[in-house]
Amino acid sequence: MSFVNVIAKRGISTTAICYGKRNFKKFPLYGKRGSRIFKQQQHENPDPELPDNKRGVREIGYKVGDKFVTIPEMVPELIVPDLTGFKLKPYVSYRAPDVVQSEFTAEDLFNVVYAPKIMKDLKEGKLNEDGSSKEPSNEEKLTPEKALIRARQTGSDIF
Numbered sequence: 001m002s003f004v005n006v007i008a009k010r011g012i013s014t015t016a017i018c019y020g021k022r023n024f025k026k027f028p029l030y031g032k033r034g035s036r037i038f039k040q041q042q043h044e045n046p047d048p049e050l051p052d053n054k055r056g057v058r059e060i061g062y063k064v065g066d067k068f069v070t071i072p073e074m075v076p077e078l079i080v081p082d083l084t085g086f087k088l089k090p091y092v093s094y095r096a097p098d099v100v101q102s103e104f105t106a107e108d109l110f111n112v113v114y115a116p117k118i119m120k121d122l123k124e125g126k127l128n129e130d131g132s133s134k135e136p137s138n139e140e141k142l143t144p145e146k147a148l149i150r151a152r153q154t155g156s157d158i159f
Helices: 036-044 106-113 116-123 146-151
Strands: 063-065 069-070
Touching: 106 116
Parallel strands: none
Antiparallel strands: 063 069
């Protein structure tokens, strides 16, 4: 019994035929492959044999026959705040010192918002016998319903 060793070898050809135009229609290009020019040509003259590449893209509607129906709620919307005059930088350095802060309580909030006004009214004698201010500020005039509506508005720090 004899064994024949067959070794597949790759040949290199240096003839002029290999330097000519190549027939790329034999090689279907899908997904991220293909040059920018190829992709532009693909959009101008879509080939029905090539599948649609929709990876990473969400549809903003649905097809009914040959017509595409757009749903406005599915169109992505970027909400970007207006940062004109904002003094902080858009990043935090890793060399920034760690800040250790205690929990912000209702007492702290009272001391920041109402205490200065109460102290000022007390020094100037603008308090009634029951301790209320004779000239209340806008925050002191709020009803519980209006305060709840203001707290749930866009831009409040509740959420």
